[in-house]
Amino acid sequence: MKTLILTGSDNKMFDILDLTLKSKIKYCTKHGYDLMVKKQWSDITELNFSAEKNIGFIRVFTAFQRLSIYDLVVWIDADAFITNFDYKIEDIANSDHCFFVSRDWFFDENDQNITVNTGNFILKKTSEINFFYESFAKTSQMFLNDVTQEQRTFNYMYFSGMQTKNMRIVDKKYLNSVPELMFETETWKGRRPIANPWTKDCFIAHLTGALNEERIKVFNKIQSI
Numbered sequence: 001m002k003t004l005i006l007t008g009s010d011n012k013m014f015d016i017l018d019l020t021l022k023s024k025i026k027y028c029t030k031h032g033y034d035l036m037v038k039k040q041w042s043d044i045t046e047l048n049f050s051a052e053k054n055i056g057f058i059r060v061f062t063a064f065q066r067l068s069i070y071d072l073v074v075w076i077d078a079d080a081f082i083t084n085f086d087y088k089i090e091d092i093a094n095s096d097h098c099f100f101v102s103r104d105w106f107f108d109e110n111d112q113n114i115t116v117n118t119g120n121f122i123l124k125k126t127s128e129i130n131f132f133y134e135s136f137a138k139t140s141q142m143f144l145n146d147v148t149q150e151q152r153t154f155n156y157m158y159f160s161g162m163q164t165k166n167m168r169i170v171d172k173k174y175l176n177s178v179p180e181l182m183f184e185t186e187t188w189k190g191r192r193p194i195a196n197p198w199t200k201d202c203f204i205a206h207l208t209g210a211l212n213e214e215r216i217k218v219f220n221k222i223q224s225i
Helices: 011-031 055-066 129-140 149-159 180-184 212-223
Strands: 003-008 034-038 072-076 080-082 099-103 116-124 167-170 204-206
Touching: 003 011, 003 055, 011 034, 011 080, 011 212, 034 055, 055 072, 055 116, 055 129, 055 149, 072 080, 116 149, 116 204, 129 149, 149 167, 180 212
Parallel strands: 003 034, 003 072, 099 167
Antiparallel strands: 072 116, 080 204, 099 116
């Protein structure tokens, strides 16, 4: 399978992207995957996506576009970096689903509330992918002004039953493991415990929901572990 690792950010996250990009380059080199880094964003007029307001939607749209060339496209957020280089994308996306994603950091794997986090996800070219894209394009219009935009969209697609059969929720160790070191930051003080936090066995560490300077401190601490 031909695989692309896709990452990027706007200028507010360039410093973080520069730090995490090294792990993605190393990972792609090891497994023979291609890498694409997005630092510039354009409006997608046919879907009413604004580069100023809807980068979340535009990065998903970009991932769908790349399926014209690739069998698997993986989006990894700028604030996520690879910590276990042994995992292969084709082993994570090892079923006939279109979309692979993990639960949010505060939900246990056995929790009935299966809200997903779309900071990192895998799209797979299957016989259902065009139907899946059409559902995304239609549903996105409901949440153009929502704070979580694409996350809200995919949760709706799953919970409404519209695309449940084409979406697979995988263990957080693959696509949304958050380090407990985040609790050392001011931003994270007072938050509920992290369910299934990051360990060295996890594919990525996701430094979500913090200030850039806090992310950098946690990143450097993990590098020394």
